[in-house]
Amino acid sequence: MKKVNTNNFKKTLSKFSTGITVVCVNNNNSIYGKTVNSFNSLSLNPPMVLFSLGNYSSSIKQFSKTKFLSINILSSKQKELSDNFASTSPNLENIKFLKGKNKTAIIPNCIANLECKLIDKIKKGDHIIFICKILELQSNDKLKPLVYFNSKYF
Ligand SMILES: Cc1cc2nc3c(=O)[nH]c(=O)nc-3n(C[C@H](O)[C@H](O)[C@H](O)COP(=O)(O)O)c2cc1C
Numbered sequence: 727m728k729k730v731n732t733n734n735f736k737k738t739l740s741k742f743s744t745g746i747t748v749v750c751v752n753n754n755n756s757i758y759g760k761t762v763n764s765f766n767s768l769s770l771n772p773p774m775v776l777f778s779l780g781n782y783s784s785s786i787k788q789f790s791k792t793k794f795l796s797i798n799i800l801s802s803k804q805k806e807l808s809d810n811f812a813s814t815s816p817n818l819e820n821i822k823f824l825k826g827k828n829k830t831a832i833i834p835n836c837i838a839n840l841e842c843k844l845i846d847k848i849k850k851g852d853h854i855i856f857i858c859k860i861l862e863l864q865s866n867d868k869l870k871p872l873v874y875f876n877s878k879y880f
Pocket residue numbers: 746760761762763764765777778779780782783784785808809811812813814815874
């Protein structure tokens with residue numbers, strides 16, 4: 727075993743394969759989205775999930791002040807969306823967002839979508855953990871997931 731530093735922390739954690747989500751908020755008809763793989767289920771009853779966002783993120787203020795948000799689980803065909811929403815100024819022009827019950831911005835053609843209410847935020851280290859209650863959801867059995875492992879898409 728080695729002492730932890732930023733480089734070996736990143737490298738070691740990259741060996742944990744994940745799906746990829748884009749989390750979106752719609753604040754006064756302005757949509758903000760971020761690519762996030764820190765998504766996880768938290769509670770079955772009530773149904774809750776969580777993800778964390780760096781407190782240095784350009785979108786952190788928008789996520790911190792929202793009441794509702796969408797979590798869009800990407801399919802294997804949506805690698806470009808992952809790259810797009812990992813950038814500071816994602817291009818939203820060609821995305822035909824659907825509207826959730828609470829005006830959330832839902833990305834079409836995902837393997838699954840969740841509409842959530844933000845119920846808690848916990849600051850830890852250089853990230854904020856967002857705890858969300860699921861209000862509505864849908865999934866598609868015919869699509870395959872976009873998988874991230876070793877800093878590469880699969
Ligand atoms: C596959 C993938 C997963 C990511 N997961 C997270 C995450 O869970 N939390 C996070 O804060 N940033 C994550 N990022 C980085 C953000 O998407 C974004 O690049 C970062 O916040 C810097 O951009 P910003 O300052 O405009 O927010 C991920 C990026 C990629 C490509």
